[in-house]
Amino acid sequence: MPYVDRQNRICGFLDIEDNENSGKFLRRYFILDTQANCLLWYMDNPQNLAVGAGAVGSLQLTYISKVSIATPKQKPKTPFCFVINALSQRYFLQANDQKDLKDWVEALNQASKITVPKAGTVPLATEVLKNLTAPPTLEKKPQVAYKTEIIGGVVVQTPISQNGGDGQEGCEPGTHAFLRRSQSYIPTSGCRPSTGPPLIKSGYCVKQGNVRKSWKRRFFALDDFTICYFKCEQDREPLRTIPLKDVLKTHECLVKSGDLLMRDNLFEIITTSRTFYVQADSPEDMHSWIEGIGAAVQALKCHPREPSFSRSISLTRPGSSTLTSAPNSILSRRRP
Known part of the structure; x- marks a missing residue:
């Protein structure tokens, strides 16, 4: 479920389609920052990433023209899916369950100042816990290289490689x-x-x-x-x-x-x-x-x-x- 951190940002995990119509969804950690006017997504919670590992994708909220629940025709085999229309590109995301889906759609609609149609009424996110901690601090881990592309007028960063650190329990997957x-x-x-x-x-x-x-x-x-x-x-x-x-x-x-x-x-x-x-x-x-x-x-x-x-x-x-x-x-x- 999305939750609000001390910086008043909405955070949580979602699956995002790697490329439109590819059908391949990747697990990412999303941060909706209304003060910075952007939606960011990371390989994992930034607290668990290496120093200098930034967002792998970002989207300016002013670019968003519509946020809606995906129709069965758009994604027939993907439950709890919604779509963000931004400029000439569509971003398909998958939530964890029905409530998670509604909360994210409502939050994105409010952040981008879009009116939700009555036919697709989405209730406000239920009570969000207030006992949250301070901004994340990052550990010293191997650096990650990224390539930057402009897709549909939106700057997207993609990791080239990511090496997990060695530990007593074994290494994490590289990505x-x-x-x-x-x-x-x-x-x-x-x-x-x-x-x-x-x-x-x-x-x-x-x-x-x-x-x-x-x-x-x-x-x-x-x-x-x-x-x-x-x-x-x-x-x-x-x-x-x-x-x-x-x-x-x-x-x-x-x-x-x-x-x-x-x-x-x-x-x-x-x-x-x-x-x-x-x-x-x-x-x-x-x-x-x-x-x-x-x-x-x-x-x-x-x-x-x-x-x-x-x-x-x-x-x-x-x-x-x-x-x-x-x-x-x-x-x-x-x-x-």
Whole structure:
């Protein structure tokens, strides 16, 4: 869901079509800045990018002539899609769900001072959380080269290459173009594995490393006994598994210092051996993780039990690939 940061900018993840009519959508982090009169999109949240890594695309709000929900004829296989008409070009974007779609269309219409037709009435974005942090601070990571093009009178910057940093957990992909939807989702009953505990919640978050203190995007999965994270959604084995019996508390991180001070939607998972700092993509997603982990920990305390099986995860959802985890001992795995 889009949210408002301390600079009064509307932020959030959307998928944008790489080239018009290409049908290839790329995951990008959007910032709607009405004071600067522009819509910017980045490879990821600027807080997680290398120093000097600017926006990969931008659009002046004064160039926008129309923002509307895409018709089935325009994008028959793309749900929650809307289109921005600017000069002679059309930008097709895909939201996470129906509410996300309506909030973005309403925000863009208001920012560009376009009147929304009654036939396509879009309600105002519901309450946006106010407890947000300061502007992003960037880490020292490898520089990224860009090429600049003028398309339809609009300056567009495209990354030439992007190298991930080395860490104890392994390297991130060179580009975030292949990131799946970062908004967490709850698998339906038909997606649950035949063996092992059913997944309660899963999705992408950004976590701080234990040694190098770098921030990396990881795919998290929560079940009745553990919360584990993977390098990416397609990986078979988790980088680390945290038994819920070791979790003491999970809550929003309100007392911050240093790099933590500059992080939005930050929560911490406090265990008997370590505190994990995790950043969600929106306030709603953060509270959903806190509630989900808290409920699972409480349920395990009320009904203590030990898993008598090896874990095997298989996730399938519309429009995404399958995540399969080979059997492994979930309680013995320990990685930093």
